[in-house]
Amino acid sequence: MTSGEKAEPIKYKQVVVTRHGSPEVLQVVEEPLPEPGAGEVRVKVLAAGVSAFDLIYRRWGRLPGSPPLPFVLGEDIVGTVDKLGEGVSDLEPGQMVAGGTWSLGVGGGYTEFICLPSIELVPVPMGADPVEVVCLVANYLTAHLHMHRIATVRSGERVLIHGAAGGVGTALLELGKIAKLEMYGTASKHNHDLVSALGATPIDYRGEDFVESIRTLTVDGVDLVIDTVGGASLIWRSYQVLRKGGRLVWLGSAATRDKGFMVGPLSLLMVFVLKLIPDSKHVPMCPDLGKFAETHNDWYHETLTELFDLLTEGKIKPVVAERIPLVEATRAHKLLEKGGYAGKVVLVTSP
Numbered sequence: 001m002t003s004g005e006k007a008e009p010i011k012y013k014q015v016v017v018t019r020h021g022s023p024e025v026l027q028v029v030e031e032p033l034p035e036p037g038a039g040e041v042r043v044k045v046l047a048a049g050v051s052a053f054d055l056i057y058r059r060w061g062r063l064p065g066s067p068p069l070p071f072v073l074g075e076d077i078v079g080t081v082d083k084l085g086e087g088v089s090d091l092e093p094g095q096m097v098a099g100g101t102w103s104l105g106v107g108g109g110y111t112e113f114i115c116l117p118s119i120e121l122v123p124v125p126m127g128a129d130p131v132e133v134v135c136l137v138a139n140y141l142t143a144h145l146h147m148h149r150i151a152t153v154r155s156g157e158r159v160l161i162h163g164a165a166g167g168v169g170t171a172l173l174e175l176g177k178i179a180k181l182e183m184y185g186t187a188s189k190h191n192h193d194l195v196s197a198l199g200a201t202p203i204d205y206r207g208e209d210f211v212e213s214i215r216t217l218t219v220d221g222v223d224l225v226i227d228t229v230g231g232a233s234l235i236w237r238s239y240q241v242l243r244k245g246g247r248l249v250w251l252g253s254a255a256t257r258d259k260g261f262m263v264g265p266l267s268l269l270m271v272f273v274l275k276l277i278p279d280s281k282h283v284p285m286c287p288d289l290g291k292f293a294e295t296h297n298d299w300y301h302e303t304l305t306e307l308f309d310l311l312t313e314g315k316i317k318p319v320v321a322e323r324i325p326l327v328e329a330t331r332a333h334k335l336l337e338k339g340g341y342a343g344k345v346v347l348v349t350s351p
Contacts, residue, residue, distance in 0.1 A: 074109020
């Protein structure tokens, strides 16, 4: 470079939704390295989670909160601090951190670098696997929020978990085991060994009527159903297996992913209908994790740190379906749409 010439800006890769549609609409692009603003931290991303919500926003353009094209998906990241913005003193360059990207909208995590408010980043214990850690940010926080804050489970209660082999489902099973719950989980037959290993009695969601299975296994039903799948019919049938005073918690998006975005509103309508039934069963409204974390920052930091401790102590071990390079995000979305896997799919960047 000769005197007077400007240096070429450093570029980084991110995966962009260029238009709504199939997984092929995801494109790898290069952008100039972002600079952190005041109170922000630039993070070199090591791992980013992939979720059913990513598929929904990629596929549909008519959802509330849908950002203008092009946009970047990914609600949970783990990485190392690359640069501190003005006023940030609680983190250090090179430190591993984890956090959600909720303040950015629908995501931003499918990238090699990202700038986030320092208040949204939580230090990660040294030596932790970034891929396992990223599973805790959205999946285990979601499980913890709905199991302990919304459903307020008590030791010895009976719980039925729909989608027990999924990312949130396996998190619920691990946390439920720690809470000493009596657990039942619906899952595909090929995932029954996993469900059993995580402490639950498996129920084949295709080959069995779970309502009849629960009545046979428990006689009088369960205290709690946590539905990570969704669909009005499933919600209604789940209500039937609740004991007197039981709770039904719906946080499902998989049915929306598979059958179209109208399934979500129909599920929500069913929840409202059930709330009107004058019996002793309860159907609490469930908060959005991102909004809850933003308005309850102390809870967010304390709970995520608690989960990090459980991981370090070997009391939980997230189920990772596959580690896929960031530039192959299309393959990750195809895997989610195909199904048949257990745990969470994670994108990883080059070292």
